[in-house]
Amino acid sequence: MTGRMIGATGLLTAIVSIVFTLLVVAVSDMRESAEVLRHSRERLAAANLVERDIIDLETGVRGFVITREERYLEPWDATRFRFPADASELVRLADQPGQRSRARRVLEAGTSYIQGYAAPLVSDVRQGDASASSVEATEEGRRRVNALRRELDGFAAVERVAITASQERADADARQAIVAASVGFAGSIVLVVLFAGYLTRAIVGPVRRVAAMAGRLAGGDLSTRMSQTGVGEIGALERSFNSMAESLQRSRDGLRRINDEQAALRRVATIVAHGTSPDDVFAAVAKEVGLLLGAEATRLLRFEADGRATVMSGWTREGDPVPAGGRIAIGGTVAAIVRQSGQPARKTEQLSWVAGFLPGPGPYSAVGSPIMVEGKLWGAVTALSPHDRPMPQGADVRMGEFTGLVGTAIANTQARAELTASRARIVAAADQTRRQIERDLHDGIQQRLVSLTINLRAVEASVPPELPELRADMGELVGGLIGALEDLRETSRGIHPAILSEGGLGPALKTLARRSTIPVELDVEIAHRLSEPVEAAAYYVAAEALANAAKHAHASVARVEAGIRDGRLHLSVRDDGVGGADPVRGSGLIGLTDRVEAMGGSLEIISPSRQGTLLQVELPVEID
CATH class of the missing domain: 3.30.565.10 (Histidine kinase-like ATPase, C-terminal domain)
Incomplete structure (x- = not known):
């Protein structure tokens, strides 16, 4: 069976390879034809552009010669500077010697027309030369333009022939590709049908049972198993499928647990990232831990200096409220072990009394994980479950992810509070410094300047009348001092206004x-x-x-x-x-x-x- 499969596969590969080769050749020819077609169209467009330039030149000159109005020279002025570039582009695009020669003749003839005929004719008309408007002069221009247009018509005719040939060649290549693909497809279909009939008779029957099992596995029924009655490769396939089903079942259970845990962590992390109050974070953590571990009740505790703990938040499976805010004794509980060791812990707690949030007395499986804030033990999260439904292995470690988020939320809250207080202290200190500077200026320098002003005015008043120059100088000093005093007052008000x-x-x-x-x-x-x-x-x-x-x-x-x-x-x-x-x-x-x-x-x-x-x-x- 292996040899026949290899032979059929080889034959199919050969057919496909031949067809693919023919298609590649046809596609390559089509690309070459398309490239030739594109270049021909570019050259034809360039020739049309040059012909339009020549028409604009002739129209402008003729209109000016007949009417002697300058407005007819506007297209001529624009085109005579553009023509060399357009004609040079036509020369560059012409890749055949004959076409390139024709394009160069167009460039030379057009340049000769502009420089040797049109420009001198325009100049003569502007100078009033009557001969410039003669029939002979205009006939010379028409002759030159007709010669240029004949060259361009010949150039365009060659390119149109090339475009037609390229299009026909591309169509022929396309037909060849279609024929090759059709023949190869038909041959492949025949070979596949023959090979499928053989596989159906020799293999499909035994494999159907495996396919049915695979369908049940794909539908989510990972507990399905199949009888291992086959021999050889089929028996090995049945055993492999049973092993795969067992492995998928274990992986799905583990993945579901991880997904639930990550989803719960994301929800709590989102609350922490939004800067929500710690109380909301505490409540979310208590609920998510309880649901994730399948616990009966959870509590989030803050350790106090007297050896007790304050209940910050709680959750129960039945939805009964957990008293929060009160202090409780933690001796003999898993919380006491966490406080002593600073590590996650597990313990069986024997409760002889019925807590308000527990269904009844008896042994409970308890786990706890510490909450660390900036490297110091702050509290713990604890979870309780009936002894006949113990906490899963690793539950104490899994709780550590949540307690880390609690520690981050508490640290963030403390940091924000400290930052706000620090900023407020800095602003208050700056304002106090401003007030002190303002008082120092007002009570010190400002008062001294006022005293100096009064003394100078007294000295000014005592100057004898026979010394007017001295009196004037004293007046200037008093005025300058008063100005300095006003500047100081303005500065003082800017530092901290007294009116405030x-x-x-x-x-x-x-x-x-x-x-x-x-x-x-x-x-x-x-x-x-x-x-x-x-x-x-x-x-x-x-x-x-x-x-x-x-x-x-x-x-x-x-x-x-x-x-x-x-x-x-x-x-x-x-x-x-x-x-x-x-x-x-x-x-x-x-x-x-x-x-x-x-x-x-x-x-x-x-x-x-x-x-x-x-x-x-x-x-x-x-x-x-």
Whole structure:
């Protein structure tokens, strides 16, 4: 049977190879014909383009000679510069010596027509030469153009013949390919039919039983088995199929377990990635662990310093609530082993009392896995199942994937809290430093400058009348000192405005509006003092927005609105400027965003191009 199969396969291979070779040859010939056809069409198109150029040249010159109107020379001027390139392209595309010679004659004759006839004729007409409009002059141009067109007609005729020949050759190759494919296909069909009849009689019968089993396996019935009654290769095939079914059944059970575990991990990881509160993560982990292990109940515990544990979350198969938030003793439980060793553990717990979330007393199979947060033992996840339905092997290790996610969620929450507190401390320290600098300037240098100004005015007043120059010099000194004092006051207000500390956010915003270089409309409804960090953040946001509106947005008016709603300060600054503000390009807006977010607020910038800019801020408030 093997020899016959090899012989039939060889014969079929030979037929297919011959047919394939004929097809390859035919396809190659067709590709060559198509390539020749494409080049001929390119040359024909180039010849048509050159002929159109010649017509444009003749039409332009003749129209100008007859009418003497310059507008007829517009196509002639454009074409006489384009013609050399178009004719040169025709020479390049011509691959036959005769065609190339004809194309070169067209190039030379066309160039001669432009330079030796058309250009001088146009020049003579412009100079008023009457002979330039004579019949002899126009007849010379017609003769040259007709000669050029005859050359192009000959060139096009040759290419049309080549196109026709290439098309006919391609059609012949296609017919040859069809005949070869048809003959090979018919021969292959005959051979396949004969060979199939032999295989049906010799092999198909015994294999049908195997095929039926394979169908049951494909339908999901991995418990099916077939009787091993065959001999030789058929018997080996039956044994192999039975072994394969057993292996598939074991693999499917393992794969199902892995898929369930990975799906549960993905669900918990998604909750952790979204920054959900730890309580939600605890509840999800308790539920997913219970469902995955087939447990009766699960609990997530946090170890306390007194040796007890706090129940953070729980789950039961029956859906009964698990008391959370209370402290429990863990002595004698699997949680105590986990706390002592810091490793996953398994234990049989003998419960003589009925917990509120368990069906009854008795022995329970218990497993536990530690929760580590930044390398330190934080707590554990425990699962209980009746002793007659013990936890599967490796359950304690499988729980470790979930406890790792719990540790990550707790660490992330702590890190976010610490980062928020740190940012708030940095902002508060910066504001405190600003206030200290402002006070130092006001109480120190500013007061000294005021005293110097008063003393200088007294000296100026005591200058004798007979010394007017000295009095003038003293006046200039007093004026310069007053200017320096004003600059210092302005700088002091920029560091930390005193009005913000003394009067609060409302008066500070009104002062900003008065000092703005553009008109500002105010709508401020703040009846109480707010915390210093919130007032400072809102003030600097408004100051930066107004400064940008005047300096960069070229706005004509701005509107500032501020009010308390739902326990949050809502501040908005809108201008009618050019828009297009980009926080990435301005360190001031980035700094304001950091300040606002450090207060637990949000800052949004809406700035479409040419539609103005809207800056909106929300800050949590605590009324002082």
